[in-house]
Amino acid sequence: MTGSDFDLFHRRLRRAFAPSGEAFLSFDEGRQIGWGYDTQKAGSPYSWDGMRRGISARQPRVLFQYTLSGRGGYAEGGKTWSLGPEQGFTVLLPSSHRYFLPADSSHWTFFWFMLRHPLVEERIGKLRRKEAAAQNWPHESAALQAAAALFEAACAGQLRDIWSFEERVFAWLWETERELYRRRYPADEREQLLEKTRRFVLRRLERSPSGADLAEAHGLERTRFCRKFKMTTGQSPAAFVTAVRLEEALKLLRTGPKLEEIAARTGFADANHFCKVFRRHFHSSPGAYRKLVLKK
Numbered sequence: 119m120t121g122s123d124f125d126l127f128h129r130r131l132r133r134a135f136a137p138s139g140e141a142f143l144s145f146d147e148g149r150q151i152g153w154g155y156d157t158q159k160a161g162s163p164y165s166w167d168g169m170r171r172g173i174s175a176r177q178p179r180v181l182f183q184y185t186l187s188g189r190g191g192y193a194e195g196g197k198t199w200s201l202g203p204e205q206g207f208t209v210l211l212p213s214s215h216r217y218f219l220p221a222d223s224s225h226w227t228f229f230w231f232m233l234r235h236p237l238v239e240e241r242i243g244k245l246r247r248k249e250a251a252a253q254n255w256p257h258e259s260a261a262l263q264a265a266a267a268l269f270e271a272a273c274a275g276q277l278r279d280i281w282s283f284e285e286r287v288f289a290w291l292w293e294t295e296r297e298l299y300r301r302r303y304p305a306d307e308r309e310q311l312l313e314k315t316r317r318f319v320l321r322r323l324e325r326s327p328s329g330a331d332l333a334e335a336h337g338l339e340r341t342r343f344c345r346k347f348k349m350t351t352g353q354s355p356a357a358f359v360t361a362v363r364l365e366e367a368l369k370l371l372r373t374g375p376k377l378e379e380i381a382a383r384t385g386f387a388d389a390n391h392f393c394k395v396f397r398r399h400f401h402s403s404p405g406a407y408r409k410l411v412l413k414k
Contacts, residue, residue: 123257123258124203124204124257127257127266128186128187128227130266130270131155131186131229131266131269131270132155132186134269134270134273134274135153135154135155135229135269135273137273138272138273138274138275140152140153140154141153141272143272143277143283150233150234151231151232151233151234151272151277151283151287152231152232152233153229153230153231153232153269153272153273154229154230154231155227155228155229155230156227156228156229156230157188157225157226157227158190158219158225158226158227159224159225160219160223160224160225162219164218164219164226165216165217165218165219166216166217166218167216168209168211168212168213168214168215168216168217169212169213169214171211171212173211173212174212175212177234178210178211178212178234178239179210179211179232179233179234179239180208180209180210180211180232180233180234180235180238180239180242181207181208181209181210181211181230181231181232182206182207182208182230182231182232182265182290183206183207183217183228183229183230184204184205184206184228184229184230184255184262184265185201185202185203185204185205185206185226185227185228186203186227186228186229187203187225187227188202188203188223188224188225188226188227189201189202189220189223189224189226190217190218190219190220190223190226190228191217191218191219191220191223192207192215192216192217192251192252193215193216193217193218194214194215194216194251195214199250199251199252200220201226201252204254204255204256204257204262205252205253205254205255206228206252206253206255207251207252207253208242208245208246208251208253208294209246209251210239210242210243210246211232213246215251229266229269231265231268231269231272233287235284235287237291238287238288238291241291241295242291245294245295245298248298248302249298249302253298259293259297260293260296260297261290261293261294261296261297263293264286264289264290264292264293264294265290265294267286267289267290268286268287268289268290271286272286299352302352303349303350303351303352304350307350308350308351308352311346311347311350311351312351312358314335314336315332315336315347315355315358315359315362316358316362318331318332318335319359319362319363320362320366322385323362323363323366323383323384323385324382324383324384324385325385326359326363326384326385326386327359329343329344329355329356332347332355332359343355360395360399361399363384363385363386364384364395364396364399364400366383366384367380367384367386367392367396367404368407370383370384371404371407371408371411372408372411372412376389377389377392377393377404377405380392380404392404
């Protein structure tokens, strides 16, 4: 990223907003979106309390606000974030927070959108239980580009129906979730841990290694290993071991061994246990899967 790249991005959003002015659209079933581009200058009393917006908890809204120049502030739970360029926040309204123009800030220029949609409200609520509202969002990231595309579509009057609205909103939501997941579980560390664990499981596949076995192989105490594995990969060691065993079972189902043999070779107690686990994961029996594969 260069400063000129971000300046161009800023000008692009300012031009998109200029013809439209702030607006608010309503769709059927209570779905709606509002948006804006604004500059607050030194001395402005700009300050919003997330519990005093006149918004009912029965009909919550999602707010995304992103700094284009200057500096703003965001406060929640006794902590305050300084929001410079390429930083923003995502919150549910109503909730206990405040965003404002700091006393020592010369100005704060930002774009924002506020929307209502049951699925988006639910997913953002789940994210907020894991992630801070304030985040760095490089303007070239897929998540921020999706936010900008939603803003520009709103400014251009392109959200003419619920389908065009949801197309843009969901694109922003999915990219936001994907980016925050990658930050929480960095790919290199995650893949290295998964691959090392996979190799260990495959070497002892017939007896299905326990959590203690895995912890010992990684030189850690069992509880500490399980915690590290969950934090790094987003899943438990037991769930991953089961997935590895089922991957091998799928290969064997294509080559013809009986279910009893497959169960024994992949660490399941017996054929019945194998079938129960297989059905729980794939919503199909091993026999039905085998018939489907052999028909192809």
